[in-house]
Amino acid sequence: MTHDGxxxxxxxxxxxxxxxxxxxxxxxxxxxxxxxxxxxxxxxMPVKERALLGEKLIFGKVGGSEIQGSVGKAQCPLCHGFxxxxxxxxxxxxxxxxxxxxxxxxxxxxxxxxxxxxDTVQKEAFPGSGTATTGLEYIAESLVCPSCFVVAGxxxxxxxxxxxxxxxxxxxxxxxxxxxxxxxxxxxxVHDGRKPPAPQEIENAYRKFIPENDWPKPSNDPDIYPAxxxxxxxxxxxxxxxxxxxxxxxxxxLCFACHTIPGIPGAEGVVGPxxxxxxxxxxxxxxxxxxxxxxNVREYIVESVIEPSFYxxxxxxxxxxxxxxxxxLNDLALDKIVEYLSQLEEGEAP
Numbered sequence: 047m048t049h050d051g052x053x054x055x056x057x058x059x060x061x062x063x064x065x066x067x068x069x070x071x072x073x074x075x076x077x078x079x080x081x082x083x084x085x086x087x088x089x090x091m092p093v094k095e096r097a098l099l100g101e102k103l104i105f106g107k108v109g110g111s112e113i114q115g116s117v118g119k120a121q122c123p124l125c126h127g128f129x130x131x132x133x134x135x136x137x138x139x140x141x142x143x144x145x146x147x148x149x150x151x152x153x154x155x156x157x158x159x160x161x162x163x164x165d166t167v168q169k170e171a172f173p174g175s176g177t178a179t180t181g182l183e184y185i186a187e188s189l190v191c192p193s194c195f196v197v198a199g200x201x202x203x204x205x206x207x208x209x210x211x212x213x214x215x216x217x218x219x220x221x222x223x224x225x226x227x228x229x230x231x232x233x234x235x236v237h238d239g240r241k242p243p244a245p246q247e248i249e250n251a252y253r254k255f256i257p258e259n260d261w262p263k264p265s266n267d268p269d270i271y272p273a274x275x276x277x278x279x280x281x282x283x284x285x286x287x288x289x290x291x292x293x294x295x296x297x298x299x300l301c302f303a304c305h306t307i308p309g310i311p312g313a314e315g316v317v318g319p320x321x322x323x324x325x326x327x328x329x330x331x332x333x334x335x336x337x338x339x340x341x342n343v344r345e346y347i348v349e350s351v352i353e354p355s356f357y358x359x360x361x362x363x364x365x366x367x368x369x370x371x372x373x374x375l376n377d378l379a380l381d382k383i384v385e386y387l388s389q390l391e392e393g394e395a396p
Contacts, residue, residue, distance in 0.1 A: 088225040089245045093232065097242070100233025103226055104128075111237065117300070120230055121220055124303045125212065125317070128237065136317050136366075137212060138197045144238045147181035155207075156195050167209045168193040171255035178254075182243060185231065186251040189215045202316050203361070211316040216252075216262045219297050219312035224262045227252060288378025292386050295379060304367070307387075309396030318367065319359045323347055325392035330357060347384045351375070 088096060098108050103120045110116030117123050125137035132139055151158050161169040161177050170176065171191035178184040187194055192212030201207035215222050222230065228248045235242035242248075256262070286298055293310055296302055302313035306320040319326070327343040330336055338356040340346035349356055354367040375383070390396055 088228055093236070093242060096229050096232040096245075097236040098233075099226075100229035100231070100236075103222070103230055104233060119220070120215065120222060120226070121300065121303055122230075124300065137200055140234065142238055143185065144181065144235045144240055147184045150184055150195070150197070151178060151181075153195075155198075161194070164195070165208055166193050166196060167205075170194065172257045172260075175255050175257075180251075182247065182251045183254060185234070186248075187255045188212075189227070190252065190255050213303070213312075213314075216256060216260070219302055222262060224249060224252065227262065286375050286379040288376055288380075288382050290379070292382055295383055299371070299375070299383075308390050309386075317362075319362055320392075321387050322390045322392040323387040324390055327388075330359065333357075335360075343388050344384055347387050348380065351380065351383065 088099070091099070101111055102108055103118050104122050105111050105113070105116040106118035107116065110118065111128055122128075122140070125134070127134035127139040128141055129139075130141045132141065150156060155165065156177070157163040158177050158179060161175075168191060171187060171194060177194075178187045192210035192214065193208075196207045196210045198207055200210070202209045202211050213220060216224075216227065225245075228245045231248050232242040232245075243251075253261075286295055288295075290298065296307055296310045296313060301307060301321075302310060302315055304315040304318040305313060306315060307313035308320075308322060323343060323346075327346045331340060331342075331346055336357050338346070338349050340349045352372045354369060355364055358364045371380075386396075
């Protein structure tokens with residue numbers, strides 16, 4: 047379908063869809079100015095600088111931990127809360143995690159030293175790796191093998207806490223390098239008011255659960271280093287232009303973090319419904335609970351992207367999906383997304 051074809055749908059829907067005018071967008075999509083770009087050795091960084099880098103990786107900017115909706119390359123805030131008392135529906139709140147991580151080892155389901163006795167879908171990070179024995183190791187294990195142990199109530203729906211919806215943070219599509227993992231861990235300790243372990247101690251904890259052939263290499267990403275020392279200025283709105291390959295569109299828009307999207311590598315999220323829209327959209331349009339304006343599959347997808355609260359699929363929470371996509375996708379990008387999703391049929395190859 048041509049751009050103009052969907053453009054008509056987009057324009058007609060924006061006439062009645064309420065678009066959120068205040069939104070946040072992952073900071074890692076906005077590169078720093080060329081003058082700021084340089085590679086540094088994280089092991090030589092003072093603790094403060096290493097923690098600031100960790101905050102930027104998690105929240106997209108220094109100071110982002112105080113701003114609801116801030117998300118960085120590590121994408122942790124899509125599922126976790128980090129402030130005391132903050133409601134986390136998808137994954138445990140990580141406030142104080144460095145203090146109480148060792149308490150998780152006492153959970154009868156954790157099975158310290160006996161991974162074969164676990165009831166989870168994955169027993170060990172890799173054969174022979176064993177289990178964590180310290181809080182430092184527990185955090186490393188949970189990030190690279192989220193299904194080795196699932197905190198009660200945070201498993202995949204219908205799996206009785208035997209499988210986690212979390213992703214392996216060192217693998218595609220997040221793919222944090224070892225120095226980025228060190229920075230993230232340092233920020234967690236500093237955020238909890240604790241002295242962080244030395245970089246080598248953090249690396250050793252990860253080496254216990256990541257085999258050599260899977261080891262994340264040091265980062266050479268000039269858009270990450272160095273961390274900013276203070277709140278970053280507001281980033282200008284960024285449209286995904288539609289020139290990106292379809293895989294990149296879904297990755298940059300972070301759809302993969304919550305949805306399973308057939309044919310898109312790494313899109314195995316379970317927080318939101320599977321996007322086999324050719325099959326499911328007609329069913330939803332017939333649902334008595336549906337109060338939207340769409341009359342066909344393509345219009346329904348446009349509506350769901352622009353204003354997801356018009357219709358919430360039963361069994362999934364409202365107000366999880368961002369409501370500012372109309373500000374971030376131009377017509378061509380939305381056209382490509384809708385074109386792809388509208389052809390996805392349950393049980394059929396994309």
